[in-house]
Amino acid sequence: MMLRSRYMRPAARSCLLAAALLLGSAAGAVSHANEREYDSRIGVFIECLSIRNDALDPGTPVTIIRFNSEEEPIVSGDTHDRRFSGKIVAKTESAEHCLPEIEERKLRDDADEFTLYVVAPVTAGGLDSIEIGIGIVGIAPNDTKPIDLDGNGAVDTFAEFSSLGSLIYDVWSGAPFWGEPLWTGYYVFGHGPEGEDADCNCQSDEAIGPSQPPAPPSDSAP
Amino acid sequence: MPPGKRRILSGAYWVSWVKTYAPTSKEIKDLKGSFQTGVTEFKRALENATPKGAVVVVSHTYRSDQAAYLWHWAWKIANRKIQPKDAKPYALPGRPVPEIEWDHGNSIASVRAAEDMVKGFNLTKDSRFAPLTTRHRDRLAIDMTIKWTGTIHVRKKDGTWVPVTFGPVNANTKLHEVGASYGVKKLLDDAPHWSDNAT
Numbered sequence A: 001m002m003l004r005s006r007y008m009r010p011a012a013r014s015c016l017l018a019a020a021l022l023l024g025s026a027a028g029a030v031s032h033a034n035e036r037e038y039d040s041r042i043g044v045f046i047e048c049l050s051i052r053n054d055a056l057d058p059g060t061p062v063t064i065i066r067f068n069s070e071e072e073p074i075v076s077g078d079t080h081d082r083r084f085s086g087k088i089v090a091k092t093e094s095a096e097h098c099l100p101e102i103e104e105r106k107l108r109d110d111a112d113e114f115t116l117y118v119v120a121p122v123t124a125g126g127l128d129s130i131e132i133g134i135g136i137v138g139i140a141p142n143d144t145k146p147i148d149l150d151g152n153g154a155v156d157t158f159a160e161f162s163s164l165g166s167l168i169y170d171v172w173s174g175a176p177f178w179g180e181p182l183w184t185g186y187y188v189f190g191h192g193p194e195g196e197d198a199d200c201n202c203q204s205d206e207a208i209g210p211s212q213p214p215a216p217p218s219d220s221a222p
Numbered sequence B: 001m002p003p004g005k006r007r008i009l010s011g012a013y014w015v016s017w018v019k020t021y022a023p024t025s026k027e028i029k030d031l032k033g034s035f036q037t038g039v040t041e042f043k044r045a046l047e048n049a050t051p052k053g054a055v056v057v058v059s060h061t062y063r064s065d066q067a068a069y070l071w072h073w074a075w076k077i078a079n080r081k082i083q084p085k086d087a088k089p090y091a092l093p094g095r096p097v098p099e100i101e102w103d104h105g106n107s108i109a110s111v112r113a114a115e116d117m118v119k120g121f122n123l124t125k126d127s128r129f130a131p132l133t134t135r136h137r138d139r140l141a142i143d144m145t146i147k148w149t150g151t152i153h154v155r156k157k158d159g160t161w162v163p164v165t166f167g168p169v170n171a172n173t174k175l176h177e178v179g180a181s182y183g184v185k186k187l188l189d190d191a192p193h194w195s196d197n198a199t
Helices: A008-037 A095-105 B013-019 B034-048 B065-078 B106-122 B125-129 B172-181
Strands: A043-044 A048-051 A059-067 A075-076 A083-091 A114-121 A133-137 A159-165 A166-172 A183-186 B057-062 B141-147 B149-153 B163-166 B193-195
Touching: A008 A114, A043 A095, A043 A183, A048 A095, A048 A133, A083 B106, A083 B149, A095 A114, A095 B057, A095 B141, A159 B057, B013 B065, B013 B106, B034 B057, B034 B141, B065 B106, B149 B172
Parallel strands: none
Antiparallel strands: A043 A048, A043 A133, A048 A114, A059 A083, A059 A133, A075 A159, A083 A114, A159 A166, A166 A183, B057 B141, B141 B193, B149 B163
């Protein structure tokens, strides 16, 4: 059973986090291998599914864990009211079908690694409530068992974190924030100007070195 | 640093630390007072535009003090803007205090650890904006992307309808006009950023 970490007592959370740090370093090599495996099964869904897999056939089932604006950012894999079923229709590059993701691709250096798919709901209107979510390929629509992607017996946890310029999505094998996640994905927004002016002018700033004193921090910005 | 307390070296640990102890938010309900109301109404107006509503994806509303601090210095160290030893200790009001040691004793290890944090937080190149002072800390700013195709008509606060054509958001004065009617003002050089005072 998943427990939201922020509700834990501080002492318990400290122990958990310390343990997570140790476990994370021990399990690192394994989880990196898993990460690649799960990349072909898990993606980010906003109107379309964006995933590192260009070989999904029409009809392939997709389960979506919803992360709308006003919902809890941590979801246990046994939470049914945040879980929706769809199926792959076809690949797409159409802004009409998935405008947010088409726009996002302009911001990502790794956009070429992702394929976009139109996803249809299993029942009419069944995906209409989803603003954004994690899409998992290969779980049958009638499969209502708790999600346990790595089969370790612990119900997986799905988490969202709002970062600077992106949303971060994690899938954890069991409780969140222990070791490394099975999978991490992003939806990138990008800060700063748009178009040609958007390039970072990083080279004009000071570099590390004793002859170049640090400039004052830019402490007043968005 | 009080005697007896040990700092924890910078690195990926702090990504989990923020997620656990000082999470940020993309929830509109975490915004403050009338700004929250204005954002809610503006978003609703966009989604109810005609002939087809815009897609509004909110990415960020509230930023914890701890996240602001850790993003700021991790980004600066990872991008070689400062020496690790020159990163300042946490002095923002939020609790708990991140007792972090940025200086690993050599520049390579320190920069790599900061890079791990930048990667874990997925701070993009434009995160040069990672500031300590931000309206997000005051719950008076929102980052969101607004997408639609063609021209839509959006209702302003006063009930009038404005035609808004899709294009670069920073230059879309019609969109800014609608947002401002709800008290949600566009910062002109930062694509997803809106706030109560355009900063």
